[in-house]
Amino acid sequence: MTGPRGARLARAAGGSVRARLGRRPAVGFRSVTDTLGLERESQRQRSPSLARLLGWVSLATGTATLAAPPTVMRICGIDDSPAARWWLRAMGVRELGHAATLLVPRQVAWAAWLRVAGDVLDLAASSRALSAQRDPERRRRLGTAVAVIGGITLLDVVAAISANRGRRLFRDAMRVRASVTVNRPVREVYGFWRDFANLPRFMRHLESVRQVGDRQWHWAARAPAGRSVSWHAELVEDRPNEMIKWRSTAEATVPNSGCVRFSPAAGGRGTEVRVEIGYSLPGGPVGAGIARIFGEHPEQQIADDLRRFKQVLETGEIVRSDGSPDGTSIQQLVMQRPAQPRATSDEAGR
Amino acid sequence: MKATCWIAPNKVAVTEVPDPQILNPRDAIVRVTTAAICGSDVHLLSGFIPGMRRGDVLGHEIVGEIVELGSAVRDGLRVGDRVVIPFPVACGGCSSCERGLYSLCENSNPNASLAEMVLGHSPAGILGYSHLLGGYAGGQAEYVRVPFADVGALPVNDLPDEQAIFLSDVFPTGYMAAEMCDIQPGDIVAVWGAGPVGLFAALSAHLLGAERVIVIDRFPSRLRMAREKAGAETVNYEDTNVIDALREMTAGRGPDACIDAVGMEAHHASPALHAYDRGKQAAKIEQDRPHALREAVLACRNGGIVSVVGTYSGFIDTFPMGSLMNRSLTMRAGQCHVHRYMRPLLARIRAGEIDPSFAITHTLRLADAPHGYDIAKNKHDECVKVLLKP
Numbered sequence: 001m002t003g004p005r006g007a008r009l010a011r012a013a014g015g016s017v018r019a020r021l022g023r024r025p026a027v028g029f030r031s032v033t034d035t036l037g038l039e040r041e042s043q044r045q046r047s048p049s050l051a052r053l054l055g056w057v058s059l060a061t062g063t064a065t066l067a068a069p070p071t072v073m074r075i076c077g078i079d080d081s082p083a084a085r086w087w088l089r090a091m092g093v094r095e096l097g098h099a100a101t102l103l104v105p106r107q108v109a110w111a112a113w114l115r116v117a118g119d120v121l122d123l124a125a126s127s128r129a130l131s132a133q134r135d136p137e138r139r140r141r142l143g144t145a146v147a148v149i150g151g152i153t154l155l156d157v158v159a160a161i162s163a164n165r166g167r168r169l170f171r172d173a174m175r176v177r178a179s180v181t182v183n184r185p186v187r188e189v190y191g192f193w194r195d196f197a198n199l200p201r202f203m204r205h206l207e208s209v210r211q212v213g214d215r216q217w218h219w220a221a222r223a224p225a226g227r228s229v230s231w232h233a234e235l236v237e238d239r240p241n242e243m244i245k246w247r248s249t250a251e252a253t254v255p256n257s258g259c260v261r262f263s264p265a266a267g268g269r270g271t272e273v274r275v276e277i278g279y280s281l282p283g284g285p286v287g288a289g290i291a292r293i294f295g296e297h298p299e300q301q302i303a304d305d306l307r308r309f310k311q312v313l314e315t316g317e318i319v320r321s322d323g324s325p326d327g328t329s330i331q332q333l334v335m336q337r338p339a340q341p342r343a344t345s346d347e348a349g350r
Numbered sequence: 351m352k353a354t355c356w357i358a359p360n361k362v363a364v365t366e367v368p369d370p371q372i373l374n375p376r377d378a379i380v381r382v383t384t385a386a387i388c389g390s391d392v393h394l395l396s397g398f399i400p401g402m403r404r405g406d407v408l409g410h411e412i413v414g415e416i417v418e419l420g421s422a423v424r425d426g427l428r429v430g431d432r433v434v435i436p437f438p439v440a441c442g443g444c445s446s447c448e449r450g451l452y453s454l455c456e457n458s459n460p461n462a463s464l465a466e467m468v469l470g471h472s473p474a475g476i477l478g479y480s481h482l483l484g485g486y487a488g489g490q491a492e493y494v495r496v497p498f499a500d501v502g503a504l505p506v507n508d509l510p511d512e513q514a515i516f517l518s519d520v521f522p523t524g525y526m527a528a529e530m531c532d533i534q535p536g537d538i539v540a541v542w543g544a545g546p547v548g549l550f551a552a553l554s555a556h557l558l559g560a561e562r563v564i565v566i567d568r569f570p571s572r573l574r575m576a577r578e579k580a581g582a583e584t585v586n587y588e589d590t591n592v593i594d595a596l597r598e599m600t601a602g603r604g605p606d607a608c609i610d611a612v613g614m615e616a617h618h619a620s621p622a623l624h625a626y627d628r629g630k631q632a633a634k635i636e637q638d639r640p641h642a643l644r645e646a647v648l649a650c651r652n653g654g655i656v657s658v659v660g661t662y663s664g665f666i667d668t669f670p671m672g673s674l675m676n677r678s679l680t681m682r683a684g685q686c687h688v689h690r691y692m693r694p695l696l697a698r699i700r701a702g703e704i705d706p707s708f709a710i711t712h713t714l715r716l717a718d719a720p721h722g723y724d725i726a727k728n729k730h731d732e733c734v735k736v737l738l739k740p
Contacts, residue, residue: 183445183456270445300463311457314443316422319497320373321475323403323485324460333461338405339478339485340353341370341495 050159051112055102057152058115062095077141078129087125094118112160119153175278176298180306183270184313190241190262190271192313202308202318204301204329216249229253254279273309277302300330352740353407353491354719359397364717367407370487370495375422378499380433384511385490386411387719387736388437388519389545389613390661392727394480398614398637399663400468401461401482409490409738410437410477411518413511416503417493423500433503434514435496436522436688439475439484442501446474453685458497459484468664473685490719492740504692513699515737516550516706522691523659524550524611525557530657530682531607533558540564540596540605540649541582542642544572546709546735547659548611552580553704555609564599566592566642568617571732579708587619596649604651613660614638630667637664647673647681658683709735716740 065072069088070080078084098118101111126149130142182189192198196217200206207220207228220230231252237245247257256279265272277298307328311319318327323336353367370379388411393399412435419429427433439458440447446454455474459465462472465482477496478488487494496503506514524547531539539555541548544567552563565576566585573584585595596605618624618641627639646656647670656679674681698704711734714722722736 181445183443183448303463307462310444311441315376315441315457315498316443317374317376319441319457319460319475321460321485321497322370322407322487322495323481325373328460328462330463333464336403336461336481336485338355338403339481339487340355340367340405340407341487343368 050155051102051163054112054115054156054159055099058095058102059099062092062099065089065092065095075141076126076145077133077138079133079138091122112156112163116153116156116160119149119156122149123153174280174298175276176302177274177276178299178303178306179272179274180310181265181270181272182310182313186241186262186264186271189273189313190244193260193262193273193309194238194240194244196246202312203305204308204326217246219248231256256280273306275302275306297330304328304330351492352716353487354409354716354738355404356394356402356406356408357404360395362395362408362720362723364719367405367487367491370493372418372420373495374497375420376498376500377420378416378423378427378433378496378503379418380412380414380435380489380494380496380503381417382412382414382489382492382494382740383432384413384515385409385716385738385740386515386518386520387490387722387726387738389547389726390479392723393614393661393663395723395727396615398631399480399482400637401464401480403481406478406480406485407487407489407491408478409488409494410479411515411520412477412489412494412496413506413514413518414489414494416499419499427499427503427505431503431505432507432509432514433499434506434517434692435477435489435494436502436504436517436692437476437479437519438473438685438688439477439486439497440501440689441498447501450687450690452687452689454687461485476685490716490738492716502689504696506696509696509699510707512707512710512737513705516546516709517688517692517695517699519686519688520546520709520735521550521554521695521704521706522688523547523686524552525554525691525695526684526686527551527609527611527657527659528554528558528560530659530684531555531558531560531609531655533560533607535559536561537606538562538564538600538603539607539609540566540646541609541611542566542616542646543611543613543660544569544576544584545611548609549576549580549709549734550706551609551611551659552576552582555607556581557698557703564596564605566645568619569729569732572729572734575708575734592645593649600651604649604654606651607655607657608646608650610643610646610656610658610660612642614640614662616641616643616660627667636667638662638666640666640669644668644670647679650677650679653678655679656681659686710737712736714738 065088069085072088073080098115101114126142126146130146133139133142196209199209205221207222209217209219212218215235217233218230219233220228223229232249233246234249235246237243241262243261245259248255258277260273260275263272308318320327322339322341324332325342326332351367351369352364355363355365357363372379391408394402394408416427416429416431416433419427438453440452440455441457444456446456453474459472459475461481461484465472468482475484475486477486528551533539533555537560539560541552541563544565548565552565555563563582564585565582566587567573568586568588573586576582576584585592616639630636631639642660643658650656699706711732714736716738719738722738725731725733726736
């Protein structure tokens with residue numbers, strides 16, 4: 001590595017590429033049922049059905065506005081003028097845009113707020129028309145339209161808040177998962193992990209883990225921007241050859257917890273290892289975003305760590321190449337060295 | 351040391367790079383005595399394999415002498431041993447390696463997540479073969495670092511380089527191509543491509559009991575080599591319709607097995623059809639030009655086997671899936687699991703059954719590697735196999 005500052009700058013530059021390389025969190029998948037309860041996790045996200053329904057409403061109104069402008073104008077009590085016709089057509093196109101974003105799976109959270117913005121626009125336009133309108137019948141119709149739009153706005157706000165609340169809950173406490181199959185007996189795989197002092201051998205961010213009490217360990221890790229953090233963690237549950245659970249004690253800067261499950265893969269295919277790590281970063285989603293800029297991609301990192309775990313158990317070493325002299329890691333993947341030997345024996349980071 | 355480096359598409363240069371060092375306990379450093387240019391190196395040269403960077407050292411066909419060993423090399427290797435190096439990097443400990451599928455080693459590609467984006471899952475790392483497959487420096491150089499030397503490096507002792515070099519890739523690859531054909535008594539095997547792999551596939555088909563072998567290419571010198579050295583009948587696709595010819599030669603049945611030893615840079619007798627795929631390749635709509643593969647599928651007899659060892663990197667268009675499905679064809683493919691074949695094929699060479707050195711047409715100094723790449727790509731000077739001597 002060059003100086004820490006150069007490395008930091010280079011890492012910041014690679015951030016966006018890295019974000020694209022990273023894998024999606026497992027909860028993006030639907031209808032997955034397994035021993036870890038992924039399905040349960042995906043159900044915990046708020047149902048987007050209201051936002052979805054509003055998407056269909058957008059589709060209907062957008063189509064109607066574009067297909068039969070005179071009818072829509074009559075119902076709403078709008079004067080038939082070239083300006084009004086132009087305005088109405090723009091509204092129709094906008095509604096179709098809402099429909100497109102709301103009906104695309106997994107995009108509802110921000111799309112719902114777009115609809116609220118559209119409602120505000122409609123309210124402003126129709127209120128202005130109302131104040132200018134003199135004809136009593138048309139005023140009555142316009143008044144009804146304003147009231148209906150107001151109601152719809154309320155509904156949209158509810159939909160937007162509920163769609164976003166699911167997301168925010170999920171993002172404050174990051175949970176990442178990964179799994180790997182290791183061609184070794186469960187006893188050996190469990191035993192290697194159970195000795196937490198082994199974790200820094202394959203978890204790239206950890207500097208050291210040492211036992212400080214009966215069920216307590218002191219963990220030290222590298223943090224973004226060249227800093228380092230340490231904390232105490234305790235063993236919460238230990239079922240030999242099945243599961244290990246741990247969590248940080250109260251005073252940790254980055255409260256975190258982890259769970260790893262081991263099960264024999266059918267037909268002598270080794271051991272299935274499934275890891276779930278949860279932590280809340282200081283600053284919530286903003287903190288997570290900043291970490292990402294510094295090249296920290298939690299989903300990819302835990303997957304990389306598991307690959308290294310498999311390498312250590314199956315081959316006894318971390319596999320290194322000239323392009324990736326530090327072994328499997330997302331940072332190196334983005335900034336591969338040329339595949340030629342390095343100049344001096346400058347020691348790889350780890 | 352001097353090494354052959356990829357600079358840009360269609361440009362390689364021999365430049366000074368640092369000497370390799372032991373990075374892991376199971377590594378070996380080998381002083382290269384002979385390296386070869388492979389047909390798949392030509393795909394790298396052309397720029398059709400993703401994940402190349404300026405300065406990458408090329409070369410995955412290597413014979414040399416061990417000059418340094420890591421602390422954990424357990425398998426009886428000694429400094430001073432003359433060894434041949436298989437092109438896939440394999441750990442020997444994962445379940446793929448345990449099942450003999452060495453080119454699918456689950457641990458040897460440190461850039462596996464990159465390969466997963468393109469290929470779905472990652473195969474093994476390969477020496478000198480793109481960052482997608484590991485980012486390992488190759489062996490067209492004075493020295494090379496060999497990871498997992500205890501699993502890969504095979505001592506050849508007194509066997510001359512000119513024979514041993516063929517165990518690193520082309521002979522095992524050709525042999526595996528023939529083995530995948532599941533050859534039965536009376537079988538007729540057709541081989542597309544009379545390059546080194548195609549020639550060894552034709553030879554191996556005979557070794558495995560094929561009744562007749564038919565080789566398809568367009569270069570008269572290569573076709574002559576196929577007739578004289580591999581005992582094959584030949585078809586020149588530039589002056590003959592291949593599918594008609596094969597139907598005629600097999601009395602209407604079609605070959606029992608078809609081997610594609612051409613891969614992604616195939617040519618077509620019709621300039622228009624060639625331009626169609628070449629244009630799509632240039633526009634990156636498809637990575638590979640599958641003329642040979644399409645023909646192999648269409649020519650194969652009902653219920654026959656199509657065996658693919660020519661290199662493909664990504665996606666192809668206009669694949670005759672209807673033919674494959676409706677006619678119950680079986681398609682088998684793979685990068686060669688070289689480790690599995692090196693010892694038995696070494697025994698065949700030692701026994702004098704085969705002398706693979708017939709395929710060598712050029713032996714150049716390492717410094718002339720750019721010229722070697724040029725003649726290998728354009729088949730100038732009746733080129734078949736180019737060896738480089740550091």
